[in-house]
Amino acid sequence: MYTGSRHFPQQGTRSRHQDKHVWQEVRKGPAEGQSQGSQPEPKKEPLDAQSKLLLAVNGLFGVGNALSGTFVNVYLWKSRGDFTLIGWFTLVHYFTMALTFWLAGKWVKEHNKMNCLRAGVTISAVFYLLVLLFGERAADNFVLLGAVQGMSAGFFWLAFNVVYFEVTEPGNRDRFNGWAGLLGSGAGMLAPWISGFLITRMESATGYRLIFTISLVVFLIGAAVSFFLKKRETTGTYEWGLSWRCLRNKETAWRKVVLALMAQGVREGVFGFMIALLVYVHTGNEMKLGNYSLISSAVALVFFMLAGRYLKPHRRGRAMLIGASAMVLLILPFFWQVSFTTLLLFGIGVAMFFPLYSIPMTTLVFDLIGKDEESAKRREEYIVLRELSLNAGRLLGTGAFILVVSTTSSPLAMNWLLLAIGSSPLFAYYFMRKAVVTA
Template identity: 55%
Template sequence: MPGTLSKSPWSSLRDRTQGSDYADADHKPQQKAKLGRQAALLLAVHALFTCGNALSATFVNIYIWKIKQDYALLGWFAVVHQLSMSLTFWLAGKWVKEGNKMNALRAGVIAAAVFYGLVLAFGTRAADAVPLLGLVQGISSGLFWLSFNVVYFEITDRDNRDRFNGWTGLLGSLSGMLAPWLSGLLIAGSGGNTGYRLIFAISLAIFVAGAVLTFWLHRREPSGRYEWRIGLGTLLRRGSPWRSITWAMVAQGLREGIFGFVIALLVYTSTGSEMKLGNFSLYTSAAALLSFWVAGRLLKPSRRFWGMLTGALMMSLFILPLLWGTGYSTMLIFGLGTAVFMPLFAIPSVSVVFDQIGGNEADVRQREERVILRELALNAGRLIGTVVFIACVSRSANPMLIRILLLIFGSSPVLVWALLRQRLRAASHSVVGKTGKNPG
């Protein structure tokens, strides 16, 4: 009850963070399921950030590929991005925890604008500037996603977290649906490098607008001293839930490291058309938009176990057609199948981690460190996948080798589910225990 909780030191921390779920036995889910104004503003900032990236990020890789057709070069671009993002997470953690996390969020958006400004400035020399471009993009991603995830945790709770994640996925899919299609249309209509420069300039403007919107988000209070070792003790302690969670995030990153740039490149190289790449994003993101909307409404903690397993298995199965070729039709089957089942995997994967952060006093007090631990684990997986890809294509650019790598690393969601299955099942049992019946 509010009257009793307000008397404890823990409840004051809980009131400040708003995202913690610990010791909240008297909460009423039907009252907390709605998202507040700050959550809506954060979703808007996220939408602008993803829209700006969706408009141009895919085509940055294609732009570099057209300058210098080298799979390994794109792999190294991803590696520099992942390394600089990881370092930014670790270093910026002190700023986000002890300083103004809204300034960190704002800086991340501004750095994204700087990245596209540099791409415009380098023009056809961008392939020679891959280390610098990867560095700036990594700094942008690190600052934005660290501060975004911490603020997201603070303004949501266990009961509306799936809904927030559903809206995040839905708006991201909407951006991914329209923005690349518009980019392909502009590039095809303008011809040459003019279209590329136009979409990079539009992305720059979108990020500036996103930075302005962040001023309407409330300043969050600092939350203690930053632990530089990022919870190393919890990973070494036997029985710690963070051991399985960390390995699960590494496994999830294995897929993301390669799929983040290879899929779009395969679509482009099989068609030679930016317009068809834009259409591919339009169709697959439209499917993901509908799927995220449905999954966001239907996925409850009690349904995460089987929902995530279904999503992981189907995402892996839809890679199999690629073994027989990467023509446009085959890529479209893969893309649509992945888009439909991805939300079943992605929403529980995010929610179960943040529920753990909100599950006890110690983790809430170290929420920044826990978010950084999650992101470092994801980046470790991405880095492993990308380095293996570079090592393989440096020896041979055989298309079948690339397809086999996609199958191996693309099946990692099944491993993620296996590592999180006990926590997913525990969430289901927790709901059953509170209600006295199985709501699923």
């Protein structure tokens, strides 16, 4: 999701000076005679062809993951019935993902970022090929599978985020993020339902093999489509120690942004797999899990579309607070009962409020990366810092999950764990608000 080369304005990009100018217009105070609530806002810009093509690649990546990603954890859990194994699989995934981000930063900065994007999609296909080859022994190879899945995510999202930054600008990032959320919700709505339908209509092992095969094919199509994205210029030398220098510099807003991103990652690390797994555990039916995804993602599709269209820069802080607070309150019914009904209500509620939290969170970070020419030159390093921060939070959250489930099987303990981890968006809002004020 970026910018910076010697001769900037290619088709599908904007100049560093434009990005700098727009950031300054957003950050400066109200003009004389202008009310505090009517600060100048970035001009709304349409998405160009390269932005739309990038959305298409992202959509295919999302479809491939939605078809099978929802059911990989179920597949592993059915083999062992062990939450701890799922936790370790996820922990390996996030660790490898973080390491891949850091190491691949040099590739993206100095060499061919499009090949990095294609590698991410292709390795995702390899992951599902391995799952097919291992079959019932997949759970015995969770370390290898977690590492391969982490590598695919690291390569893809690093390159995707850099290209996203280059083909968008402050005037259309909310729109792009809204469309990305809408496509993700569309994939999450239909793909898991189709997978659940196929699994329950076939002999279980055959159904799982079929959806893993379909995902493999979808990722290969995504890799082919990515060749229509233009090769992007590279410039500069990768600074391995930029992340550490940012953390040591007390004057930079990045110190607070890192804390906000870590808080965001804490929730993502556990809720990304745990809610779907709980739906299956409490229903024992893949079709019910598909129905859950269909309903919650349909609601998310509508609300991502609305948020992407109507969310204004001066409303971002309030939107984040409302979204974060609502996501915490939606966990409380679990203390009364954890059932398909309460899980579905949770999923619908999160689908409604998550866009208010996630779209501003993403947009503000990337606007900070493009705040001036010098910052935009180091976009790859800042994106690596962003992803390392998110994954640090994911590792922290997943580590806490492993610690709890390996020591107790108490439902009450699990509820308190979900509430503690699920409250992290409030901390993300607090630190991001401080960062924006001091940026």
